[in-house]
Amino acid sequence: MPVEEFVAGWISGALGLVLGHPFDTVKLLGFFKGMSFPLVSIAVVNSVLFGVYSNVLLALTAMSHQERRTQLPSYTHVFIAGCTGGVIQTFFLAPFDLIKVRLQNQTEPRVQPGGPQPRYRGPVHCAATIFREEGPRGLFRGAWALMLRDTPTLGLYFVTYEGFCHQNTPHGQNPSSATVLVAGGFAGIASWVAATPLDVIKSRMQMDGLRRREYQGVLDCVVSSFRQEGLRVFFRGLTINSARGFPVNAVTFLSYEYLLHSWG
Numbered sequence: 127m128p129v130e131e132f133v134a135g136w137i138s139g140a141l142g143l144v145l146g147h148p149f150d151t152v153k154l155l156g157f158f159k160g161m162s163f164p165l166v167s168i169a170v171v172n173s174v175l176f177g178v179y180s181n182v183l184l185a186l187t188a189m190s191h192q193e194r195r196t197q198l199p200s201y202t203h204v205f206i207a208g209c210t211g212g213v214i215q216t217f218f219l220a221p222f223d224l225i226k227v228r229l230q231n232q233t234e235p236r237v238q239p240g241g242p243q244p245r246y247r248g249p250v251h252c253a254a255t256i257f258r259e260e261g262p263r264g265l266f267r268g269a270w271a272l273m274l275r276d277t278p279t280l281g282l283y284f285v286t287y288e289g290f291c292h293q294n295t296p297h298g299q300n301p302s303s304a305t306v307l308v309a310g311g312f313a314g315i316a317s318w319v320a321a322t323p324l325d326v327i328k329s330r331m332q333m334d335g336l337r338r339r340e341y342q343g344v345l346d347c348v349v350s351s352f353r354q355e356g357l358r359v360f361f362r363g364l365t366i367n368s369a370r371g372f373p374v375n376a377v378t379f380l381s382y383e384y385l386l387h388s389w390g
């Protein structure tokens with residue numbers, strides 16, 4: 127099994143994150159300080175995503191990464207490989223994403239001397255508290271919604287990327303850096319536009335149970351969110367997700383391709 131894609135995914139995810147971090151920090155108007163936790167989590171998750179995607183595509187098409195650069199596999203194969211990457215990455219992403227959402231939603235102001243402590247003092251404390259209060263399954267709260275969000279949208283992510291590169295590259299050549307940048311950016315936007323409705327639901331499921339259980343499941347959350355707030359609830363965060371999606375994924379794909387290219 128080729129492992130370079132896992133390593134390239136690891137590094138490129140971390141580079142993309144450096145660009146995306148300011149967007150993440152303002153996304154829920156919360157406090158998500160420090161880079162080490164998001165760096166570790168995105169590197170692990172991106173490594174799994176790109177590694178699984180590439181290896182599934184290799185199994186489906188018997189074409190290496192380099193061969194795929196000059197000859198596009200079928201969109202069905204690209205979509206299946208992307209969806210598989212989405213399913214597998216969910217197992218790794220779920221606890222990290224839960225901790226991120228809980229910390230972002232923690233709106234207590236900075237701790238004043240003598241004032242009340244925030245509920246979660248940092249990522250490790252957050253994980254330990256969830257484990258203690260909600261059990262090991264608590265760390266996977268919202269994982270179904272996350273899988274529903276990421277499976278088709280990561281299929282779309284790779285189809286957009288490969289399709290754009292293919293359309294804008296002369297036959298038999300490698301895509302230029304500019305093409306890779308724009309293709310990665312569009313892949314980020316397309317996947318985030320498609321993912322935003324379920325992103326809203328996922329975040330609500332992850333916050334559910336903190337005080338009392340409000341939703342009986344993903345469908346119940348969809349229905350009651352719609353009843354209470356109307357259709358527009360599903361588009362919350364669309365602008366910031368798309369604005370963040372372009373640069374993050376442009377850099378992620380550019381560095382991923384660059385690393386694989388330089389390793390031969």
Ligand SMILES: CN(C)C(=N)NCCC[C@H](N)C(=O)O
Pocket residue numbers: 142168172275276279280283314317318321370371374375
């Ligand atoms: C849920 N969606 C839309 C995705 N996972 N899309 C792929 C982009 C991943 C990248 N690390 C990012 O955070 O933009």
